[in-house]
Amino acid sequence: MIIDSSRQDDIFLPLVEGIRELGQWQHFLAALMARTQARRAVMLIAPTEAPHEADSAFLHLAAPRAAQDPPLDAEALHRLKLQPLRSLRPARVYAIDELLDYDDAVLLNEQRAALGALNIRFGRWMRVTVNRLVDAWILLTREKEDFSSGAVATLSSTAPYLQAALRAFIAISEERMARTLAQSTLARLGIGQVALDETGRVLLADAMAERLLAFVAPPDGRSGRKLLLPLAVADRLERCCASLAAGHIMAEPLLIPVNDDLSLMLQPAALPTLPSLAQPVAIATLRVPVREDERQGTAILRDQYRLSRREAALAQKISRGETIVAAGRELHLTDETARNYSKRIYARTGSRGQADLVRHILCGLAPLA
Numbered sequence: 001m002i003i004d005s006s007r008q009d010d011i012f013l014p015l016v017e018g019i020r021e022l023g024q025w026q027h028f029l030a031a032l033m034a035r036t037q038a039r040r041a042v043m044l045i046a047p048t049e050a051p052h053e054a055d056s057a058f059l060h061l062a063a064p065r066a067a068q069d070p071p072l073d074a075e076a077l078h079r080l081k082l083q084p085l086r087s088l089r090p091a092r093v094y095a096i097d098e099l100l101d102y103d104d105a106v107l108l109n110e111q112r113a114a115l116g117a118l119n120i121r122f123g124r125w126m127r128v129t130v131n132r133l134v135d136a137w138i139l140l141t142r143e144k145e146d147f148s149s150g151a152v153a154t155l156s157s158t159a160p161y162l163q164a165a166l167r168a169f170i171a172i173s174e175e176r177m178a179r180t181l182a183q184s185t186l187a188r189l190g191i192g193q194v195a196l197d198e199t200g201r202v203l204l205a206d207a208m209a210e211r212l213l214a215f216v217a218p219p220d221g222r223s224g225r226k227l228l229l230p231l232a233v234a235d236r237l238e239r240c241c242a243s244l245a246a247g248h249i250m251a252e253p254l255l256i257p258v259n260d261d262l263s264l265m266l267q268p269a270a271l272p273t274l275p276s277l278a279q280p281v282a283i284a285t286l287r288v289p290v291r292e293d294e295r296q297g298t299a300i301l302r303d304q305y306r307l308s309r310r311e312a313a314l315a316q317k318i319s320r321g322e323t324i325v326a327a328g329r330e331l332h333l334t335d336e337t338a339r340n341y342s343k344r345i346y347a348r349t350g351s352r353g354q355a356d357l358v359r360h361i362l363c364g365l366a367p368l369a
Contacts, residue, residue, distance in 0.1 A: 011035055011158060015165035024165070029061050029138075032158060036151035038140035039066045039119070044074065044085075045136045045166075048129070066143075069119045077139070080114050081107060085137050088127040091159035093152050096123030096141075122146040128159055130166045138162075183207060188368050190290030194227070195269060195280035198245030200238040201226055203280050212262065212286060227264075227284070233257060237266065237284075244268055244281040262286060291320065296369035304365060305348045314338060315345050318354060319361040 014027035025043055033041040043059040058074040070076075082099035096115070101107045115121070122142040129135050140147065140155060183206050186193070192208030201218055202225045214228035229237065233256060240254055249268075256264040269280040291297070294316055302312035310331060317327035328338025342354070351357035361367075 011154075012161050015161055024169075025059055026061065028158075028162075028165075029059060032138070032155065033061055033063065033140065035154055036140055036147060037142075038147075038151075039063055039143055040069065040072060040141045042072065042077070042139040042141075043136065044077075044139075045134060048132050048135055066119070070117060072118055076118060080111055082111070085125070085127060086135060088125060088137070090127050090129045091156070091163075092126070093156050094125040096120065096125060096139075099125065119143050124152060124155055126155055126159065128163045128166065130163055130170060134166055134170060136162065136166055185368060188290070188292065190288040192286045192288075194264070194284040195271065196237075196241050196266075196282045196284060197278050198241050198281050200234070200241045201278075203278055209284075209286060212288065213258065227258075229256070229258065240266060241282050245279075256284065258286070262288070292367050292369040294320075297366040300364075300366045300369045301361065305345075307345060307348055311341050311345050311348075314341050315349070315357065315361065316366070318342070318345075319358050319366070324354065 010031040011028065014024050014031060025045075029041045029043050032038075040060065040062045042061075045057045045059075060072055062069060062072075081101065082096075083101070088094055100111050115123075120141045120143070122145065124138075124140045124147055126138045127135060128137075138155065138158075140151075186206070187208050190208070192206055192210075192212055194205045194209045194213070195203040197203055199218070199222075201222065202215060205213070205215075215225040216228045218224060218226050227234070227237070236254075237256055240250070244250060250266075254266040256266055258264060264284040264286050266282050266284050269283045271280050271283075297319075298309070298312045298316045301307060301315050302309060305312075305315075307315065310333070313331055314324070314327050314333070317330060318324060322330070324338050324342045325335050328335060328341070331338075333341065345351070346353065346357060349357055349360050351360050
């Protein structure tokens with residue numbers, strides 16, 4: 001049977017339009033359930049290495065006529081003891097009877113009784129797998145009559161689109177995770193960044209930059225935002241971005257003063273983008289004085305350099321600009337004890353003195369604690 005995909009936009013479009021949102025699966029499933037006249041629809045998504053399907057992300061939708069049906073969840077499906085869902089051939093549609101155990105009469109009766117208790121008399125399963133990373137299963141159920149061949153064909157026709165959507169969702173999730181990791185690390189160091197195009201227009205600003213900088217609409221009426229800067233500074237920034245876009249090499253970073261307390265360091269961008277999208281030509285970076293929680297930083301120094309608790313606490317305070325004696329007195333150490341501790345700290349960290357110790361600490365893991 002040939003399926004006219006132009007008449008199934010309500011099924012396929014949610015997989016594209018909501019690609020960045022978890023709700024895309026719910027909209028897709030709702031449209032599929034309506035098109036096939038299913039009573040209930042289930043979608044399971046699980047990493048390929050998950051021990052069993054009960055560990056899957058579970059989505060369940062029910063038609064209004066099924067509002068009073070017994071709850072249907074991943075554990076309920078797992079207790080049916082159907083054939084392993086990972087044994088299903090990808091993209092093939094299976095009747096639920098094909099997954100029952102006909103070799104064990106007792107188990108077969110239990111399975112049918114359990115399906116009846118769940119108001120599942122007819123069902124169709126389909127598995128989709130992506131690069132041995134993720135498995136997904138769709139289950140559509142009915143109670144009074146079996147699915148038509150057209151409904152089965154509709155479910156089957158969604159397989160390549162569902163696979164493509166899952167592949168895109170995985171890629172976006174990985175990119176989102178990488179961005180979150182990078183931004184959280186930069187935030188711990190008090191660093192914010194802004195990507196700028198050839199006109200100085202803001203293409204993207206991270207959370208730290210959004211919080212510390214002010215933005216205005218471009219004066220030329222274009223969409224987007226620009227940094228709120230003194231007129232002469234804004235002009236200098238725009239000329240530098242235009243120069244970079246023209247292929248000129250920036251000999252050294254450019255310092256852009258925002259106010260008396262904050263400046264931006266402008267450097268050429270080296271970010272991969274699609275050719276059809278706006279290209280960032282420069283990255284503006286800011287930094288504010290932020291230090292880690294003192295107790296957490298102390299714990300990292302203690303474990304990293306095998307220091308005692310008080311030695312690590314002394315090193316942590318020294319890294320914050322305190323003198324050895326002043327830091328020792330805060331820790332209720334005598335001046336002589338603090339100096340003796342500092343010598344052991346220098347030896348353990350391989351530092352040649354107080355300034356070198358501060359360098360070791362600020363370049364290590366403690367500021368990221």
